[in-house]
Amino acid sequence: MGEVSRGARALVVCPDIRKQTYALDAEERLEEARGLALAIGIEITHSLIVPVRAVRPNTLFGSGQVANLGTLCEQNEAELVIVDGALSAIQQRNLEEELKRKVIDRTGLILEIFGERAATAEGRLQVELAHLEYQQSRLVRSWTHLERQRGGFGFLGGPGETQIEADRRMIRQRMGKLRRELEQVRKTRSLHRQRRGRAPWPVIALVGYTNAGKSTLFNRLTGADVMAEDLLFATLDPTMRAVRLPGVEKAILSDTVGFISDLPTQLVAAFRATLEEVTGADIIIHVRDIANPSAQAQKQQVLAVLADLGVIDPVDGSSKIAIVEAWNKVDLLDEDDFQAVRNLASSNDEWVPISAWTGTGVDSLLERIDEILTEGATVHELVVPAGEGHRIAWLHSHGRVLSETEEAGEGPPATRMRVSLTPKQLGQYRSL
Numbered sequence: 001m002g003e004v005s006r007g008a009r010a011l012v013v014c015p016d017i018r019k020q021t022y023a024l025d026a027e028e029r030l031e032e033a034r035g036l037a038l039a040i041g042i043e044i045t046h047s048l049i050v051p052v053r054a055v056r057p058n059t060l061f062g063s064g065q066v067a068n069l070g071t072l073c074e075q076n077e078a079e080l081v082i083v084d085g086a087l088s089a090i091q092q093r094n095l096e097e098e099l100k101r102k103v104i105d106r107t108g109l110i111l112e113i114f115g116e117r118a119a120t121a122e123g124r125l126q127v128e129l130a131h132l133e134y135q136q137s138r139l140v141r142s143w144t145h146l147e148r149q150r151g152g153f154g155f156l157g158g159p160g161e162t163q164i165e166a167d168r169r170m171i172r173q174r175m176g177k178l179r180r181e182l183e184q185v186r187k188t189r190s191l192h193r194q195r196r197g198r199a200p201w202p203v204i205a206l207v208g209y210t211n212a213g214k215s216t217l218f219n220r221l222t223g224a225d226v227m228a229e230d231l232l233f234a235t236l237d238p239t240m241r242a243v244r245l246p247g248v249e250k251a252i253l254s255d256t257v258g259f260i261s262d263l264p265t266q267l268v269a270a271f272r273a274t275l276e277e278v279t280g281a282d283i284i285i286h287v288r289d290i291a292n293p294s295a296q297a298q299k300q301q302v303l304a305v306l307a308d309l310g311v312i313d314p315v316d317g318s319s320k321i322a323i324v325e326a327w328n329k330v331d332l333l334d335e336d337d338f339q340a341v342r343n344l345a346s347s348n349d350e351w352v353p354i355s356a357w358t359g360t361g362v363d364s365l366l367e368r369i370d371e372i373l374t375e376g377a378t379v380h381e382l383v384v385p386a387g388e389g390h391r392i393a394w395l396h397s398h399g400r401v402l403s404e405t406e407e408a409g410e411g412p413p414a415t416r417m418r419v420s421l422t423p424k425q426l427g428q429y430r431s432l
């Protein structure tokens with residue numbers, strides 16, 4: 001990892017391939033690619049969209065276009081070329097030869113960012129695994145120049161093993177080791193989850209496109225100080241905090257890695273386990289940057305990931321978990337747009353305009369969450385025998401206690417409680 005150094009001067013190229021369908025239009029993609037480059041401290045000296053009529057298997061771009069890129073590199077003193085698309089190993093190598101500079105593609109760039117950001121043991125393992133997978137796919141086609149005989153020791157393989165086989169084998173072994181370590185980390189995490197399961201607080205997961213404002217909202221709700229920055233993929237590792245919400249005594253709020261269109265498949269796989277936290281949530285808050293011109297396309301990308309995780313039914317779009325959309329960054333809208341957004345949102349309970357930055361609308365969002373969490377709550381009369389004080393405490397912290405009276409009468413001492421509980425809470429109470 002770490003093939004790209006901070007401060008490197010780069011040319012950012014967004015190929016616009018004819019007949020290929022994109023989630024975002026070329027301008028938006030170029031803007032996003034610039035954001036990705038900035039996220040790893042690259043100095044963008046020039047950026048451009050290059051229309052590709054027919055993909056050249058060897059270089060992606062046509063020869064005139066490659067020559068033009070070479071000139072632009074010279075003029076702008078670029079040390080690096082970032083191609084916002086997928087390059088085959090061969091295309092990458094040929095472009096590097098012709099441009100006489102390092103060339104990386106979108107997957108490579110995102111892997112670099114993730115490599116820099118991953119902070120927890122699990123995050124680091126996931127990124128290294130994804131990186132090796134990427135390298136492995138490159139080995140197959142391009143490292144033929146390594147097809148020389150490997151001499152000597154033989155601890156890496158039998159006689160006659162070629163270098164490429166040895167490389168492959170080393171990568172495979174390292175990947176195997178990483179997978180086992182990941183398994184271990186995940187077991188620990190699922191133990192934590194079980195423990196949380198025993199203290200049955202509702203889990204609220206924040207999801208959304210990268211840079212939508214998840215961490216800013218997380219910080220506002222929890223008073224925490226999670227890195228929230230105008231950087232793509234500021235957050236990689238899931239962060240959880242207990243929060244006190246009005247109405248609901250306590251809940252677990254979890255901040256997650258942001259989504260992006262065309263997330264490299266290696267990374268989707270690697271981060272799947274992290275995202276699976278989302279599938280166990282009671283409520284999902286989908287944080288959207290409503291001031292972003294690509295807001296609609298970004299939403300579709302997020303829904304696609306949720307469908308992939310099995311939260312949303314890909315056919316009818318129904319969701320297993322209640323999803324509330326927090327339409328964030330309304331402070332960036334002018335008065336007319338703000339009004340339009342408010343009008344639109346008022347037509348659907350699941351849409352709440354907010355500004356995580358100024359706090360506007362955050363109370364309404366919490367009210368909505370509270371409503372969902374207590375939906376279906378009905379009043380129950382429960383008699384708690386004396387000496388079961390923990391049950392009384394549980395009812396106070398999870399339900400809404402309407403009355404509490406000491407049983408006066410013949411029977412053993414007890415407390416009679418009238419409490420509003422959801423069916424789920426009632427089940428939890430019974431299994432205490």
Ligand SMILES: Nc1nc2c(ncn2[C@@H]2O[C@H](COP(=O)(O)OP(=O)(O)OP(=O)(O)O)[C@@H](O)[C@H]2O)c(=O)[nH]1
Pocket residue numbers: 208209210211212213214215216217227228229230231232233234235236256257258259328329330331332354355356357358
């Ligand atoms: N104006 C404005 N800016 C906001 C608001 N919410 C977040 N931001 C800014 O948007 C940028 C991204 O915010 P984050 O909270 O880091 O976004 P995120 O969704 O956690 O991003 P990733 O971790 O990269 O997925 C930061 O510069 C925030 O200050 C808001 O309500 N209004």
Ligand SMILES: [Mg+2]
Pocket residue numbers: 214215216227228234235255256
């Ligand atoms: Mg974040």
